[in-house]
Amino acid sequence: MSDSENFEDLLKQFDQTHPQSRKGAPTIGDRVRGTLVVITDTHAFVDLGAKAEGRLELAAITDAEGQLTHALGDVIELQITGKDEDSGMLLLGSQQGQRFHGLDEIESAYRQGLPVQGQVSAAVKGGVEVQIAGLRAFCPASQIDIRFVEEMAEFVGQRFDFRITKFEGGRRPNLVVSRRALLEEQQRSQAEQTRAQLTEGAVLTGTVTSIKDYGAFVDIGGLEGMIHVSQLAFGHIKHPKEVLQIGQQVEVSVLRIDPPSEKNKREKIALSIRALTRDPWQDAVAQFPVGLRITGTVSRLQPFGAFIELAPGIDGLVHISELGAGRRINHPNEVVNLGDSVEATVLGVDLERRRISLSLSSNPKQSAETPAARAPAAESAPAKPPEKTLGTFGALLQETMNKAR
16 A cells, blocks of 8 residues: 555545544635645645645655655645545645646636746747646746846746636637736735835845946845946946846945835835945055055046046046156147056055045156145136236336326
8 A cells, every 4th residue: 555545544534533624624725834744756745734634746845956845744834726536635736836737727726816837838929838737828928027038039948937817718728827927926025025124224135137328227135226337346337237247146235215206106226336345545555655656547637637547446646747757748648548558656645535646757756736736726727817906105106107297
């Protein structure tokens, strides 16, 4: 006698001696908790207490390598997916979509709103074809994922959970399914959990969902936030694609949370990767001592001088007076170009203003007024012309006598 036959006989004997236990028995679609009491090569049997007993496929409690994820005596939460017509035993499944068998079970899953497992078999016009319990179903392109998908072929061969949204019976039933409906339910559930820990300064792990010129959008658990390009790193980044790619996992800090409004139905969440890295200016004095000869790259040109990137997030300024090697120049582009690699000497470091003054000369002349001190005046506004004064009394008297003549 097999384990399954022995267990079913025990259940029948139990029913005969405990008829009151059948009162209030759960029905298809209910979620129940039970204890694993028997595990065979193909099935597992669960004692649901005084209410009922059930059976589930062994695949529901094994991982991708075929190893059991539960042991005898474990209490697990399951869903009732059907009823065995011969024995009357309830059929159980995990919380994910189940492998239903036959048209009747598929129709029952549709009416109960239960998720079902299916495998994408082909990309067709307007969506994909899905095989569910030996039946053909259609999933529209808009329902295969939450995100926009350009190539349906990437899903072929993959197995997913679906919800049946349309069921028209017959020998060849018309089935329409949606994966997006289940994903949106999961997203709403995750969003509520994320909101509970969403505060400014919180550090979260997310997944990059899309990349734009101005930044990247990240799913932080049912909610989406944006990292502006300026918050990706301390160094110069022209486009987020230089450091991120779609699907990449990133650790982010929450900078700001704007509550929902009439225009924005969801909260706007500003994120940062840069906030989690060490500010390079904290080590600038030790890293760039006065007199150090260092190589950098020309990152910006202004009329008053050239900015040199010395390290990610740290630029130094070569004032225009330090560029000409003694000769007068009108603009830095007469000497250097963007992207040039140059050698410069550190003249001074101003941590408070985050400025490093440089010279291209290997033996610069130190002066009381360094280029770093002169740069702000050149950058902010041109010098005002001197105001007129009355002059001396003698000059005024002389001017009056000249007019009298």
